[in-house]
Amino acid sequence: MKALKRIYLIIIFVFLYAPVLTLIVFSFNDSKSRGHWGGFTLKWYGQLFKDRQVMSSLYNTIIIALLSALVATVAGTAAAVGIHSMKKVLKSFVMNLTYLPVVNPDIVTGISLMILFVFIKLDLGFTTLLLAHITFNIPYVVLSVLPKLKQLNKHMYEAALDLGAKPLYAFFRVILPEIMPGVVTGFLLAFTLSLDDFIISFFTTGSGVSTLSITIYSMARLGVSPKINALSALMFIVVLVLLLIVNKRSATNGRNEAPLINI
Amino acid sequence: MKKTWVSYPYILWMIIFTIVPLLLVLYYSFTKTEDGSVVFTLENFRRVLEPTYLKVLWRSVVLAFISTVVCFIVGYPVAMILAGKDMSDKSILVLLLVVPMWMNFLLRTYAWMTLLDRKGVINSILGAIGLPQVHLLYTDFAVILGMVYNFLPFMVLPIYSVLRKIDRSLIEAAEDLGSDSITVFRKVIFPLSLPGVVSGITMVFMPAVTTFIISKLLGGSQYMLIGNLIEDQFMRVYDWNFGSAISIIMMVLILLSMGIMTKYDKEGAGGGLF
Numbered sequence: 001m002k003a004l005k006r007i008y009l010i011i012i013f014v015f016l017y018a019p020v021l022t023l024i025v026f027s028f029n030d031s032k033s034r035g036h037w038g039g040f041t042l043k044w045y046g047q048l049f050k051d052r053q054v055m056s057s058l059y060n061t062i063i064i065a066l067l068s069a070l071v072a073t074v075a076g077t078a079a080a081v082g083i084h085s086m087k088k089v090l091k092s093f094v095m096n097l098t099y100l101p102v103v104n105p106d107i108v109t110g111i112s113l114m115i116l117f118v119f120i121k122l123d124l125g126f127t128t129l130l131l132a133h134i135t136f137n138i139p140y141v142v143l144s145v146l147p148k149l150k151q152l153n154k155h156m157y158e159a160a161l162d163l164g165a166k167p168l169y170a171f172f173r174v175i176l177p178e179i180m181p182g183v184v185t186g187f188l189l190a191f192t193l194s195l196d197d198f199i200i201s202f203f204t205t206g207s208g209v210s211t212l213s214i215t216i217y218s219m220a221r222l223g224v225s226p227k228i229n230a231l232s233a234l235m236f237i238v239v240l241v242l243l244l245i246v247n248k249r250s251a252t253n254g255r256n257e258a259p260l261i262n263i
Numbered sequence: 264m265k266k267t268w269v270s271y272p273y274i275l276w277m278i279i280f281t282i283v284p285l286l287l288v289l290y291y292s293f294t295k296t297e298d299g300s301v302v303f304t305l306e307n308f309r310r311v312l313e314p315t316y317l318k319v320l321w322r323s324v325v326l327a328f329i330s331t332v333v334c335f336i337v338g339y340p341v342a343m344i345l346a347g348k349d350m351s352d353k354s355i356l357v358l359l360l361v362v363p364m365w366m367n368f369l370l371r372t373y374a375w376m377t378l379l380d381r382k383g384v385i386n387s388i389l390g391a392i393g394l395p396q397v398h399l400l401y402t403d404f405a406v407i408l409g410m411v412y413n414f415l416p417f418m419v420l421p422i423y424s425v426l427r428k429i430d431r432s433l434i435e436a437a438e439d440l441g442s443d444s445i446t447v448f449r450k451v452i453f454p455l456s457l458p459g460v461v462s463g464i465t466m467v468f469m470p471a472v473t474t475f476i477i478s479k480l481l482g483g484s485q486y487m488l489i490g491n492l493i494e495d496q497f498m499r500v501y502d503w504n505f506g507s508a509i510s511i512i513m514m515v516l517i518l519l520s521m522g523i524m525t526k527y528d529k530e531g532a533g534g535g536l537f
Contacts, residue, residue, distance in 0.1 A: 005344045009345075009356070012341050015412070016360070016363045018378075019374035019375055020366060020370075022374065022377060023373075023374045075273055079272075080270075082269040083270050086267050090267075105470075105514065107475065107494070107513075108285075108288070111288065111493065111506065111507075114497065116283060116284040119287055196365070203498075212367075216367065220369060220376065220480055221479070228373060231370075232374070236370075239365045240365075243361070243362060243365050
């Protein structure tokens, strides 16, 4: 029975990893056809770094992920502090507002933002992409910070005020250090979600501005290319490292306040 | 602390960027442009009921349903094994389950293109051992496979987290009272794992029914699911009114079923994946 279980698990993990590993192995294949092995090469990696489309979209992806995660973290943390002190009715309204983009299908979020941007005559491009990413990132920061605020001892803040601290000073010296794990997890989550997003970016970008996901999509639609394989290998390593960091963080924080997966 | 006001910018932001856009979609879905002026109409919704589009809707639901069932049948045993008492290194195995999910969604789907392609890896292997080539890419099979591959962990994780929390003494009690392992599973374990099953089903079915990437890359550019229909209306046909109507229908269906599903998962027992 135990052996049977192991075999079943092995089959499942082979199913999950075989495609990705095949991609990575074939990124070193000298022959362009995927059917046979033409010797080891690094030329696809070389071509990848010379591809201006790929490089500019990589640049966009990182800039947008960083900016949107930063804005979302600041705004989301402030929002969480405010929500935490809200009365019940208002709070449930705001929480519904927060969950709406999380449960709404991405494609609907994407087209609705696109309609908004076109409606207010904002040219689709970098700005709209950034606005869209901030929008879908903030709720995740709010949802990461709120549990930390709930654990907070509210008397500490009052004590700081009694001892003569200004509210802002008390916030930065007393509250922020306490909720910091949630804030950092929120930032990492927002950053990763933004890196990974395709659907919303697809609808909210224009005029030649593309992210890595969009470039992959347009390349993949034309058929398979070893350059994408090289890109996959690199992205797999990056994601693995990011995930290990996040996982280590939530392990040291005792519990997973941040979801490890996204839809 | 009374600091409610610090969340006002956020509330304003969310109203502008989530509520207003949805209202605009609603507005587009109920209007059409006639001789340069916008008029109210129900035509967009009536068009969704035309046989061509109903067929697309039906196919999306059927494919998503099949994928969900396959994910459940394949995923439940995985969750059980992982949650089982004789499993060491649990957290590493669960992490291993999560890692491929963090890889870019498009690349995961693209990986299957390389495998299933006419000249791809699977056909090369078949050719090498002297078997006839099979036509795999751009079929229903490929689309379902892509969905199962992408969404399987969404089924396993919630079930796993519920199974792990089941009180072992309940199982022991059932065994002491003379139940064999099948009865224990049928009467104790499975009913207790239902919240996880429900959220697993939700988390697989929802993205499967709305996808347009898997169907486009693995089903070919002619392959139509609701997602592709919406994408077409906005990016190619430029019939935003009709596209908005389909989006509204899809959104209402999804939010309704989410609402119904969460009723069954009140305590967030399904792993709290959000």
